[in-house]
Amino acid sequence: KPDLLLPVDDPKVWAGPLLFIRNITYPSGSIFAFTVQEDEKNTMTDELNELFEPIKNEDILVTSTTIDDTNFQHGAKLVIQTLSCSTFRPNILFLTVGSNKDNDKVLNKLVVDATKSRLGVIILRQHSRKAFGMQRGINLWLRDKSPNWHLAMLITLQLQINWHGIINLVTASPEKSDEKRLYNFLEKLGDRARLPSMTEFHVRIGPFKEAVLQAPPADINIFGIGHDTISFDFIREISELTKSSCLFVRDSGEESALV
Amino acid sequence: KPDLLLPVDDPKVWAGPLLFIRNITYPSGSIFAFTVQEDEKNTMTDELNELFEPIKNEDILVTSTTIDDTNFQHGAKLVIQTLSCSTFRPNILFLTVGSNKDNDKVLNKLVVDATKSRLGVIILRQHSRKAFGMQRGINLWLRDKSPNWHLAMLITLQLQINWHGIINLVTASPEKSDEKRLYNFLEKLGDRARLPSMTEFHVRIGPFKEAVLQAPPADINIFGIGHDTISFDFIREISELTKSSCLFVRDSGEESALV
Incomplete structure (x- = not known):
């Protein structure tokens, strides 16, 4: 909790x-x-x-x-x-x-x-005009092989419940050949975390920032972040690109979103 | 607790x-x-x-x-x-x-x-040679009209239980004429705090430091203190006078030793 x-x-x-x-x-x-x-x-x-x-x-x-x-x-x-x-x-x-x-x-x-x-x-990073929009659509961005997604997932579920929201699991890859594998990855993760059945899965092909621009419309975009120094300029930029409030979430290492 | x-x-x-x-x-x-x-x-x-x-x-x-x-x-x-x-x-x-x-x-x-x-x-203030002696006798010093005794009383009871100890309620007055009234005061307080029936009551007549010298023998002397600046020299001196470890206790104002 x-x-x-x-x-x-x-x-x-x-x-x-x-x-x-x-x-x-x-x-x-x-x-x-x-x-x-x-x-x-x-x-x-x-x-x-x-x-x-x-x-x-x-x-x-x-x-x-x-x-x-x-x-x-x-x-x-x-x-x-x-x-x-x-x-x-x-x-x-x-x-x-x-x-x-x-x-x-x-x-x-x-x-x-x-x-x-x-x-x-x-x-x-709260978007100055959009704030949290209709409080409904939630994009959770996941990266294949990144371990930093447990807390992001838990917060996503928490928001989904309190917003009566809809979750999009989203991932990006520069390689078109990855597409099928990544859909599988998202679906598996959705299953393991027992996401609601309404959850949608999206794979965007292209460099990360372009993928962000093509993201499904949402009232918040949630990203897991690793243990490097955080660039707040990057955080501000992503919020502008998505035209939404963004949440950047780092695991403590003690969370588990697996049921 | x-x-x-x-x-x-x-x-x-x-x-x-x-x-x-x-x-x-x-x-x-x-x-x-x-x-x-x-x-x-x-x-x-x-x-x-x-x-x-x-x-x-x-x-x-x-x-x-x-x-x-x-x-x-x-x-x-x-x-x-x-x-x-x-x-x-x-x-x-x-x-x-x-x-x-x-x-x-x-x-x-x-x-x-x-x-x-x-x-x-x-x-x-732990006495360098005596430490806590036989871990048995506990002098609790009380002052008529002083409100600072609740936490001192609670700690006394806690020690009494874990030491299987014996409590002496002690008070001092320069005036011989106070003696009877002070015995009454101690007995009443002992009742209200439900002290064990073995508890003894002592009134010492004389200035405070002399009273301390004549205190019943004990393995610890416990004093309530008020909200003035604390003199640690005084604390060291009292420990020397009683030849015992001494505890000085200030209420937070939220304790109550009354049952």
Whole structure:
């Protein structure tokens, strides 16, 4: 079950995707939100609590705290280190990527800290106009031989349930000769993860970015990512290409989407 | 139930009172141990885990983590802030006072951070030769009109059970005329907290330090402390005067020892 660790930059201006967060956690997940403040005389805990009031009303367990540190990334790292060994630890770091590139370095460090502490990572790039559209179509992009798909699959299923959505399993290959094998691969995976029978399978032939352009229309595109340094520029570009909000998901290594 | 937060200065040299910690947590308490390291390339988590192996074998839930911070007190503060809002949060910060005064300032800051985050505080001054003696006699010092006795009482009861110990309720007054009233006060409190029938009541007349000298012999002396800054010199002195290990206990305000 998805237990999110959610850094909040500034509770006074935060306008995070509350409904989306609800939809990937409901009904059995939880949220641990925190913010980091420089001036320890303030406390933003009340503001934080207020932010998540609408989710609390949906019976999702939300806890929140304010950390005193002059450096957001360092404070966040200590939260990750502290919680990662506690009994009811979060299992997913949830980050959002804005248009401003200034935070990219900090985000990358947080991803490294989370991975070290065996947390999965979800990075959301919300499309500024489309947001989550009709909250229905979900493209899950899979790569043959990539091991990083368990958490992406679990989040896809979670969204499918809460959106009453439709899943497209999508993969891409530059080689036309791969097409049949890849259809087989998708169908097998769909079976093993017990995806709903309405699920559709799509193989796109061509380079990755062209394949993305030809993707079936969807309200969100979900990609698994490996353990390399993340390029947030790439994330922004893919969201523009798909004209949709995109989710990039890294396994912690402890998930299994196999039934 | 006592859920201890236990800072460990250096796991490689730590020689904390493991059996005592066991005896104030067993059977339903828990321990969250952490250390702070400067060099993030190390990780002392394995050493920490090993330290507490003997307690784990007694079915007490032990979790431990290593935090990266160049400043022990700052790292510890963030652990307190992070955990204090989590679902299964520790409720007592457990500190030990050595002979060396260099750490007194840091300890006092940790006490302030813990109190802000609504944790109770236990400060142990272990007598260098006596340690915990025969693990039997427990003096619990109470002050008329002091509200800070709930956690001290709960820890006393916990020790009494695990030591099969005998409790002395002790109080002191400079005024001989107070004697009868204070016996009444002790007996009433003993009743309300349902202390074992073997419990003895002692009123000592004289200034506090003289009263301490005349205390009934015991293997530990337990004192409630208020919300003023703590004098660790005073703590060391009292331990010398009683020739025993001493425990100084501050309520979080959320305990109740009344049945």
